[in-house]
Amino acid sequence: MIHPPARTTRRGDLPVPGRRRPPDSAGAVLRAILDHGPIARSSVARATRLSAASVSGVTASLLERGLIREAREAAGPPGIGRPHVPLDIEAGRVAVLGVHIAVPRTTVALLDLRGQVLAQRQDLHGARDPQSVLTALAERVAALRRRHARRRILALGLATGGWVDAVSGTVVEHPPLGWRDVPAAARLAAATGLPVFADTNSRALLRAEQLFGASTEQARRSAVLLFVGNVVDVAFSTGGVIHQGPRSAAGAIAHLPVEGCCETCSCGRTGCLQAAVSERVLVRRAVAAGLIERPDIHGIVDAARAGSPGAAVLLQERARLVGRAAALLHDLFDPEVLVVAEGGANRLPECLATVRAQLSPDVAATVRASSFPDRVLATAGGAVALDQLYAAPL
Ligand SMILES: [Zn+2]
Known part of the structure; x- marks a missing residue:
C-alpha cells in the first residue's frame, strides 16, 4: 500500500484565482448567437425568451466587449428605422488559451470563441514536480501569446486528470503525477495575469460537448x-x-x-x-x-x-x-x-x-x-475557459 504524503496546505487557505459565476442572461444571449448566428436581435429575444429591450442592452455590451460582431448582410429593407443587422460570434480578434497537463506531457493551445483550435504545441515534461511543470507552462503560454499578439486573450482554462477542485482551481490529488494540493490556477494566474479556471478532463470535455459538440x-x-x-x-x-x-x-x-x-x-x-x-x-x-x-x-x-x-x-x-x-x-x-x-x-x-x-x-x-477526436487535449483546456465565458460573459 502506498502512503500518500501528509498535506501541507489546508484547502481553505488556497487562493481563489477566478470566480466561477452561474449562467446569466448575457450568457444566454451569447449562447443563442453561438448556436444560431448570424441571427437578428429579434430572433435572439425569441430564442432566449428575454425582452427586446434586454437583448438590445446585452448585445450592446457584448459588441462593446468585442465578443460578438455585426454581420455584414442586412436582413431588413434599408432606410426604415433601425436596420436588422444580424449578430455573430467574433471569431477573429479574441481568443482563449487552453492548457492541459497529462502524465507525460503538456499541451498549450489557442482557441477561438467557437472552440476551434487555432494553434497548439505539446511538450514532454522535464521534471514532473508542480513548480517545474507550471513554470514551463507559463513560458509556453507567453510564447504562444507573443506569436498571436493581435488577438486579445480573455481567459486561460486548465484541464487535467485526478481530483481537481474547480472552485479554488486546485489540483487536489493527481496520483500518477504525484501532485497533491497544488494551487495550479492561482500560480498560472499570477504568471500570466489572466483569469484562470481549472477542472478535470471529463468535466472540461463535457462542457465542450455541450457548447460545440456533434x-x-x-x-x-x-x-x-x-x-x-x-x-x-x-x-x-x-x-x-x-x-x-x-x-x-x-x-x-x-x-x-x-x-x-x-x-x-x-x-x-x-x-x-x-x-x-x-x-x-x-x-x-x-x-x-x-x-x-x-x-x-x-x-x-x-x-x-x-x-x-x-x-x-x-x-x-x-x-x-x-x-x-x-x-x-x-x-x-x-x-x-x-x-x-x-x-x-x-x-x-x-x-x-x-x-x-x-x-x-x-x-x-x-x-x-x-466530437474532437484529433484535438481532445487542446479542446479540454480551452473549454474550461470558454464555458466560463458562455456562462457569464460580461
Ligand atoms: Zn487503484
Missing part, C-alpha cells in the same frame, strides 16, 4: 463523459448542469475493479480500471511486442489503421474494458448521450463498435466518440 441538444439535456487516457475520470450532467459534488470530487472512477488485470495501480492495488486501460500500460505492451517505434498511443492507433493485428488486439482489449465501464455508467445515469473520449474509439470505428457491444443493443447507439 450532439449539443442531447448533451445539454443529460450526458455522461468517460475520459480514458493515462488517467480515467467521468463527468455527468442533467438539465445542462454538470455535477461537481460538494468537494468537486465527483467522477472518480479510476479504481473501479476490473477482472483479469494484474497491473499495479497508483493506489498500490491491482485490478483497477485506470491501471488496466492506461496509455502507459498499453504503450509498454506495444513496445515490448515490437508493434510501435514511438512510444505513444497515437502510434498504436496508426499501426492498427495500417493493418497491424497485434495493435488491433491491444486496442480491442482496451475497448472491451472501457465498454464495460460505459455499460455500468449507462445503467447508473441513463443519459441521452454517453461520450467516450478514448484514443481507439475516437479514431477507429471497430473500437467504438466494441465499446458499444458491451451495452445492451437498445441503448448502444447512445455511446458516441469524442
Whole structure:
C-alpha cells in the first residue's frame, strides 16, 4: 500500500484565482448567437425568451466587449428605422488559451470563441514536480501569446486528470503525477495575469460537448463523459448542469475493479480500471511486442489503421474494458448521450463498435466518440475557459 504524503496546505487557505459565476442572461444571449448566428436581435429575444429591450442592452455590451460582431448582410429593407443587422460570434480578434497537463506531457493551445483550435504545441515534461511543470507552462503560454499578439486573450482554462477542485482551481490529488494540493490556477494566474479556471478532463470535455459538440441538444439535456487516457475520470450532467459534488470530487472512477488485470495501480492495488486501460500500460505492451517505434498511443492507433493485428488486439482489449465501464455508467445515469473520449474509439470505428457491444443493443447507439477526436487535449483546456465565458460573459 502506498502512503500518500501528509498535506501541507489546508484547502481553505488556497487562493481563489477566478470566480466561477452561474449562467446569466448575457450568457444566454451569447449562447443563442453561438448556436444560431448570424441571427437578428429579434430572433435572439425569441430564442432566449428575454425582452427586446434586454437583448438590445446585452448585445450592446457584448459588441462593446468585442465578443460578438455585426454581420455584414442586412436582413431588413434599408432606410426604415433601425436596420436588422444580424449578430455573430467574433471569431477573429479574441481568443482563449487552453492548457492541459497529462502524465507525460503538456499541451498549450489557442482557441477561438467557437472552440476551434487555432494553434497548439505539446511538450514532454522535464521534471514532473508542480513548480517545474507550471513554470514551463507559463513560458509556453507567453510564447504562444507573443506569436498571436493581435488577438486579445480573455481567459486561460486548465484541464487535467485526478481530483481537481474547480472552485479554488486546485489540483487536489493527481496520483500518477504525484501532485497533491497544488494551487495550479492561482500560480498560472499570477504568471500570466489572466483569469484562470481549472477542472478535470471529463468535466472540461463535457462542457465542450455541450457548447460545440456533434450532439449539443442531447448533451445539454443529460450526458455522461468517460475520459480514458493515462488517467480515467467521468463527468455527468442533467438539465445542462454538470455535477461537481460538494468537494468537486465527483467522477472518480479510476479504481473501479476490473477482472483479469494484474497491473499495479497508483493506489498500490491491482485490478483497477485506470491501471488496466492506461496509455502507459498499453504503450509498454506495444513496445515490448515490437508493434510501435514511438512510444505513444497515437502510434498504436496508426499501426492498427495500417493493418497491424497485434495493435488491433491491444486496442480491442482496451475497448472491451472501457465498454464495460460505459455499460455500468449507462445503467447508473441513463443519459441521452454517453461520450467516450478514448484514443481507439475516437479514431477507429471497430473500437467504438466494441465499446458499444458491451451495452445492451437498445441503448448502444447512445455511446458516441469524442466530437474532437484529433484535438481532445487542446479542446479540454480551452473549454474550461470558454464555458466560463458562455456562462457569464460580461
Ligand atoms: Zn487503484
